[in-house]
Amino acid sequence: MVDQIASLLQQNGLEEALVVEIIQSGRLFKVKEGMPLISPGAAASEMPLVISGTLRIMREDEQGNEIFLYYLEGGEACAMSISCCLGPQVSQFKAVAEADSNLWMVPMVHIEEWMSKYPSFRKFVIDSYQARFDELMYTIDSIAFMNMDERLMKYLLDKKQSSGSFVINKTHEQIATELNTSRVVVSRLLKKLEREDRIELHRNRIEVL
DNA sequence: ACATTAAGTGATT
């Protein structure tokens, strides 16, 4: 496990000394599929690094409406959580494990020190921020400019990509919640996609062709 | 066999 983290961090261009520090100061945190990691309003004292699995990051309002923002996958850090430790802010996001995942939790207290001590860490954080930002822009585009059927297809393809599987085990209801629409609409559009032979529908299961 | 939950569909706004 430690080897896995080390090689993952090195792939991201972090120098040896920093890799050692990250491994020494962090702890392993396993999350099961569907398990919530953080909700809006909660303060985080650790920065999660995704070793394996996938986290779904989204926005949620008081009524429980939510919109998907982006996925965090193996090797990626939640750079957004860094802004929490630099200011007195609490999380504006909700994170849920999309699949069983292994996370490496690093205490925020080290962040500032590392930022000045290791150029590679600063680069890592900025790059990670940039990547998240790009994904966010893409998601905003899809909400603003794409029709619901295109959004659905993007959703299905994203899922397929992040899980590495053609099979998506979700109900229409769950998908509707994630896209912030109604189940009926999702069912109709999925049916249309099925007629176009792009997917196959089953109970609690969708196959992307 | 019955109840529950998921999915499909026409009509209306």
Added chain:
DNA sequence: AATCACTTAATGT
């Protein structure tokens, strides 16, 4: 695209 009202299908007890 959302909502209602209803039907049909799948699954659990």
